Amino acid sequence: MRYEKGHKEATRQHIIEVAARRFRENGVAGAGLAGVMSDAGLTNGAFYSHFESKDALVRESIMYAVDKRMSQLQIAIEKNLTLEQTIRDYLSPRHREEAGKGCPTAALVAEIARQPKETRDEYSGKVESHLKLLASRLPNGSNEKRRRVALALHAMMIGTLQLARAVSNKKLSDEILQSGVKSALEFVSLSSD
Amino acid sequence: MRYEKGHKEATRQHIIEVAARRFRENGVAGAGLAGVMSDAGLTNGAFYSHFESKDALVRESIMYAVDKRMSQLQIAIEKNLTLEQTIRDYLSPRHREEAGKGCPTAALVAEIARQPKETRDEYSGKVESHLKLLASRLPNGSNEKRRRVALALHAMMIGTLQLARAVSNKKLSDEILQSGVKSALEFVSLSSD
């Protein structure tokens, strides 16, 4: 064969990674397949030998991005990074600026709500996993309580990041991030008594 | 004239209202002008005698929807409805289901981040106003503290509603809403001591 073994699988994976970035940057509806394929260094004709449809790529690339974020969280735990550091990283100017490399939920959650059932089904499972992971990082309380706090903390973090991205007033945007860090930390500590 | 006085202004307003709904339902990138005009009972040719471009309609309809929501909040205050009731309405199954009539921030915040500067500038001002209004409803604390809590509460509410919309698992979605209400109330009360 022309290409080394595993080449096609590697190309497919490359398309998924490039797409995951483009979708987070421009939105699912705002990013076209020609752009994705061009980013991947290919022509658009090659797309359909890798995926059944745009919907299929959207689904796979969102799941890939969510999995990757969760494994980063997992690595942070193994490195003994504090929950405070995780919150500070999430609500940082860097994360605000680099939506394409950041949290797929913050970038795409509203569009996920309009995706086909299969995508939303898989996403629901990821949300469950994410909640378990986040709850495991909370200091104390019953399982039920930690799950509830994890949910609120997650919602607060995605909402805060989205607001910071939407406003054009830099001062306000910075305030939103800093205020968000403070409130998130306060919420976690107050909820652990 | 063929039409009564104020007819054109009324038509323009009608287009804005119809567009505000469509954009919230399908996203800005997912909703076309032909669909909006057809919803308004007009043909697409009429559009450009009312607006300069799609961007202009997007900007005007988002500002309209935000203003309308804020005036509803204002009315709730005048009727002496509690903050708890406002939170329960926001995180209700009804609001989850009726995105087209609901909070424009929850539906569109990620897309607003990609809009032209003028739209984001105006939106920034609306966020400021909304924060002031929400802070005024918090029980006590310094102005600075109430502003911070208002921001966190707002972020938590939009994030929670978005998550509840995105997951397809009804049980999980209901849990997200109910858990969100509990956490929001807890956050407000813990932050007021």
Next chain:
DNA sequence: TGTACATCAGTGAACGCGCGTTCACTGATGTAC
């Protein structure tokens, strides 16, 4: 070892379609005389 054929990832042109936008036209009414 050399030649003929099979494989298959990727190319690039083309498809129909809906997009945002433009424009010549319509037709009901108001105004001028």
Next chain:
DNA sequence: TGTACATCAGTGAACGCGCGTTCACTGATGTAC
């Protein structure tokens, strides 16, 4: 009072463009004999 013209909100066809998708083809390599 009756006729000619001006107004202007709305019509509907058309524009070029990019979308998702299809497909005949390419060309480098592996395999058969």
